[in-house]
Amino acid sequence: MMNFEELKNAMADLEEESVMKMMNEFMKDGGKDAGEALKACQEGMEIIGDRFEKGDYFVGDLIFAGEIMTEAMDIIKPALAVKSAGKSAGRMIFCTVKGDIHDIGKNIVKAMLEAAGFEVLDLGVDVPPEKIVQTAKKQNINIIALSGVLTLALDSMKNTVEAFKVADMRDKIKIIIGGNPVSEDACKLIGADEWAYSPQKTINVCKEWASV
Numbered sequence: 156m157m158n159f160e161e162l163k164n165a166m167a168d169l170e171e172e173s174v175m176k177m178m179n180e181f182m183k184d185g186g187k188d189a190g191e192a193l194k195a196c197q198e199g200m201e202i203i204g205d206r207f208e209k210g211d212y213f214v215g216d217l218i219f220a221g222e223i224m225t226e227a228m229d230i231i232k233p234a235l236a237v238k239s240a241g242k243s244a245g246r247m248i249f250c251t252v253k254g255d256i257h258d259i260g261k262n263i264v265k266a267m268l269e270a271a272g273f274e275v276l277d278l279g280v281d282v283p284p285e286k287i288v289q290t291a292k293k294q295n296i297n298i299i300a301l302s303g304v305l306t307l308a309l310d311s312m313k314n315t316v317e318a319f320k321v322a323d324m325r326d327k328i329k330i331i332i333g334g335n336p337v338s339e340d341a342c343k344l345i346g347a348d349e350w351a352y353s354p355q356k357t358i359n360v361c362k363e364w365a366s367v
């Protein structure tokens with residue numbers, strides 16, 4: 156049985172070997188409650204963030220943390236995402252907004268959307284509003300998912316919504332935002348249609364939009 160508290164602490168302490176061992180054993184045991192494993196890793200990442208703020212960890216530690224988290228998620232991805240068979244659930248654009256290069260959360264949510272049947276056009280990180288608007292126009296895609304972990308990402312998200320208005324496309328597209336600083340209030344301020352923290356809510360919202 157996976158001890159999620161131990162996993163969280165191993166993540167926070169950057170014990171790569173222990174984290175991988177726990178993840179591999181977790182999958183060997185059937186990978187049940189993969190969402191809990193994700194949550195434990197995320198909580199570990201929050202502790203890492205706090206230690207960085209206090210000056211106990213440095214940028215090199217954040218980089219290493221990112222590598223461990225990505226590796227860990229690669230192992231449990233099959234258990235996190237329930238594969239849907241059949242036709243495409245819809246097409247969408249996903250990216251991390253301008254000024255922000257954090258992409259671990261984006262990649263997790265993207266993998267789960269793909270498993271749920273979405274065709275996700277991933278524009279990567281640090282993506283300027285104009286590029287998102289142009290891609291949506293060219294590819295005729297009307298569901299846009301924006302990720303951001305830095306506080307400044309909220310401004311970039313707002314600028315992206317504005318860019319869609321300027322291009323006279325705002326009423327034709329749906330925008331969902333997510334990431335650590337995103338909240339109900341931020342969503343209102345930014346003018347997005349929805350916000351989510353959990354990948355499952357993201358899937359539900361996008362499925363609803365795609366079905367209209």
Ligand code: B12
Nearest residue numbers: 204217218221255256257258259260302305306333334351
């Ligand atoms: C790993 C990490 C890095 C790595 C990122 C590697 C990578 N490939 O992503 C690296 C080393 C690159 C990095 C760099 C920096 N970082 Co950093 N980083 C982190 C850390 C420790 C973890 C982030 C993470 O991956 N979390 C785990 C994932 C799974 O969680 P998540 O992103 O929240 O995603 C979940 C949800 O939010 C949601 N979600 C995510 N996206 C979306 C999108 C949609 C549409 C939806 C619906 C849902 C959704 O689903 C995910 C799964 O549940 C955080 C600490 C923290 N508390 O988050 C700091 C943190 C984000 N970093 C911080 C800082 C300051 C920096 C740097 C400025 C450091 C520096 N001096 O250079 C740079 C900025 C570079 C830039 N321009 O972006 C600060 C941000 C402070 C702020 N308020 O703005 C934090 C909070 C640390 C701290 N406490 O000080 N960082």
